[in-house]
Amino acid sequence: MIVGKQKPLPEIREMIADYGNILILGCGTCATVCFAGGEREVDILASSLGIAAKLEGKERVTTKHTVKRQCEWEFLDEIEEKVKQADAVLSLGCGVGVQAIAERFPEIPVLPGLDTLFMGMPVEEGVWVERCVGCGNCILNQTGGICPIARCPKGLINGPCGGYRDGKCEVDPTRDCAWVLIYERLKKMGRLDMLHTSQPLKDYSKMGHPRSITR
Amino acid sequence: MTMKAGTNLEKVLESGAFAVTAEAGPAKGAVTSVIERKGEMLKPCCDAVNVTDNQSAVVRMSSWSSCVLLKRLGLDPVMQIVVRDRNRLAIQSDVLGAVAMGIQNILCLSGDHQAIGNHPDAKGVYDIDSIQLIQMLKGMRDEKKFQCGEEISGEVPIFIGAAANPFAAPFEYRVLRLAKKVKAGADFIQTQAIFDVAKFAKWMEMVRDRGLDKQTHILAGLVPIKSVGMARYMKDYVSGVYVPDEVVTRLEGAKNAKEEGIKICLETIEQLKEIQGVHGIHIMAVAWEEMVPHIVEQAKLLPRPVV
Numbered sequence: 001m002i003v004g005k006q007k008p009l010p011e012i013r014e015m016i017a018d019y020g021n022i023l024i025l026g027c028g029t030c031a032t033v034c035f036a037g038g039e040r041e042v043d044i045l046a047s048s049l050g051i052a053a054k055l056e057g058k059e060r061v062t063t064k065h066t067v068k069r070q071c072e073w074e075f076l077d078e079i080e081e082k083v084k085q086a087d088a089v090l091s092l093g094c095g096v097g098v099q100a101i102a103e104r105f106p107e108i109p110v111l112p113g114l115d116t117l118f119m120g121m122p123v124e125e126g127v128w129v130e131r132c133v134g135c136g137n138c139i140l141n142q143t144g145g146i147c148p149i150a151r152c153p154k155g156l157i158n159g160p161c162g163g164y165r166d167g168k169c170e171v172d173p174t175r176d177c178a179w180v181l182i183y184e185r186l187k188k189m190g191r192l193d194m195l196h197t198s199q200p201l202k203d204y205s206k207m208g209h210p211r212s213i214t215r
Numbered sequence: 216m217t218m219k220a221g222t223n224l225e226k227v228l229e230s231g232a233f234a235v236t237a238e239a240g241p242a243k244g245a246v247t248s249v250i251e252r253k254g255e256m257l258k259p260c261c262d263a264v265n266v267t268d269n270q271s272a273v274v275r276m277s278s279w280s281s282c283v284l285l286k287r288l289g290l291d292p293v294m295q296i297v298v299r300d301r302n303r304l305a306i307q308s309d310v311l312g313a314v315a316m317g318i319q320n321i322l323c324l325s326g327d328h329q330a331i332g333n334h335p336d337a338k339g340v341y342d343i344d345s346i347q348l349i350q351m352l353k354g355m356r357d358e359k360k361f362q363c364g365e366e367i368s369g370e371v372p373i374f375i376g377a378a379a380n381p382f383a384a385p386f387e388y389r390v391l392r393l394a395k396k397v398k399a400g401a402d403f404i405q406t407q408a409i410f411d412v413a414k415f416a417k418w419m420e421m422v423r424d425r426g427l428d429k430q431t432h433i434l435a436g437l438v439p440i441k442s443v444g445m446a447r448y449m450k451d452y453v454s455g456v457y458v459p460d461e462v463v464t465r466l467e468g469a470k471n472a473k474e475e476g477i478k479i480c481l482e483t484i485e486q487l488k489e490i491q492g493v494h495g496i497h498i499m500a501v502a503w504e505e506m507v508p509h510i511v512e513q514a515k516l517l518p519r520p521v522v
């Protein structure tokens with residue numbers, strides 16, 4: 001899933017300062033699951049912004065709505081009327097959602113309420129971690145199902161740098177070195193031989209933006 | 216025997232002599248005197264001098280221009296390249312430029328991550344890794360081809376180096392890593408600083424078991440310690456360096472920590488000389504380069520061979 005986190009309230013307030021009537025739009029998929037922009041977060045943000053407006057002595061109307069998915073135009077049809085009433089849409093979807101809204105409703109300003117972070121998953125209560133950077137040429141079959149591109153800060157694909165210490169990464173000692181994880185897993189699988197082959201240079205053209213596929 | 220680059224370092228190693236190299240950090244500015252002063256100091260006691268490439272991800276004068284300054288003084292420079300800051304195009308063009316200027320020893324490194332340096336907000340490049348860098352240089356030299364497969368006009372004679380860390384656990388992994396670098400084309404290896412000789416000896420045993428000492432020249436790394444504080448700092452904060460507690464305790468107990476640090480270094484050299492497959496030493500006297508001539512002299516490694 002796509003993981004994001006809400007921007008700090010002062011930044012959001014600055015973004016909406018010029019608009020009196022705001023539609024706060026949640027997303028029912030990834031943003032809901034990572035507790036960044038679902039129905040609950042829309043409610044909380046609406047009341048925070050309401051209190052802030054009161055304190056500033058400003059007039060502000062906020063409308064709330066959460067669609068199933070912001071990243072597909074067909075799910076945005078249902079908000080057409082609400083969008084017409086608003087001066088701006090404050091999206092709590094990921095960057096894809098924000099752009100889908102901008103393309104679907106060309107006349108209205110769309111503001112990003114989240115900072116979109118990565119593709120990842122929850123590993124414990126309240127902790128999400130990055131797992132894939134969409135490199136376009138998956139090598140997980142050769143790395144014990146652990147991605148060194150997403151999980152090693154240097155994206156090394158031929159084994160670890162010299163910096164790890166007690167299995168932890170030189171960049172952040174609270175994090176496991178991806179290559180130590182790969183080593184341990186391949187060892188368990190009895191496939192340490194996989195570490196002997198050198199990976200060729202990566203074809204980064206597969207990560208060149210913007211990408212698209214046609215089926 | 217045909218030489219790969221014919222640098223002084225290659226000749227000394229091929230002659231079977233016990234080689235001595237040292238590291239010199241370039242200036243944190245555009246003055247030539249910093250690296251030149253270090254060069255003058257190191258010239259009589261080293262076969263080649265490494266110049267670091269924005270070490271610890273802190274910006275300094277580029278490795279290759281500092282190497283040119285050393286070359287002018289008659290030294291044999293080892294240009295260090297980290298893959299953090301440059302992509303495959305930039306690296307290959309820098310290598311061509313370096314060889315054109317007579318810099319032909321190149322050490323291939325991953326480099327410390329930018330997050331731990333003085334520009335932590337920078338975008339890291341990491342287009343290729345250190346092993347791929349070795350392969351790329353080997354391809355440029357042996358096949359006269361750029362990484363993309365296109366022909367290079369003329370020769371690119373380079374003596375290719377790589378680093379090794381014999382200490383990080385899992386221990387067995389480290390030998391595997393070295394094997395991969397040797398297979399990729401590393402002609403010489405400079406190891407991380409050694410304080411735990413017994414552990415290093417064990418690593419060397421595994422290296423010999425695989426016959427790797429016959430396929431590459433291994434230079435054992437040394438860092439002379441200046442103070443108790445430095446020992447503690449290296450133990451806790453320097454990536455890839457392992458300082459055992461005994462070393463810290465010994466320095467703490469010493470009347471003169473500096474002298475003790477040199478003594479430890481000299482004792483280590485004596486022990487390293489006895490380890491089969493070690494072809495030399497590499498002294499990284501961080502901000503203490505003036506001690507290198509003394510260390511080499513005391514270690515009875517002077518005069519340096521003329522080859």
Ligand code: SF4
Pocket residue numbers: 131132133134135136137138139140147148149150
């Ligand atoms: S190798 Fe890593 S980044 Fe590439 S597709 Fe697979 S998981 Fe994603």
Ligand code: SF4
Pocket residue numbers: 151152153154155156159160161162163164165168169170171176177178179180328
């Ligand atoms: S310590 Fe491991 S995870 Fe961290 S940068 Fe080095 S190889 Fe990558």
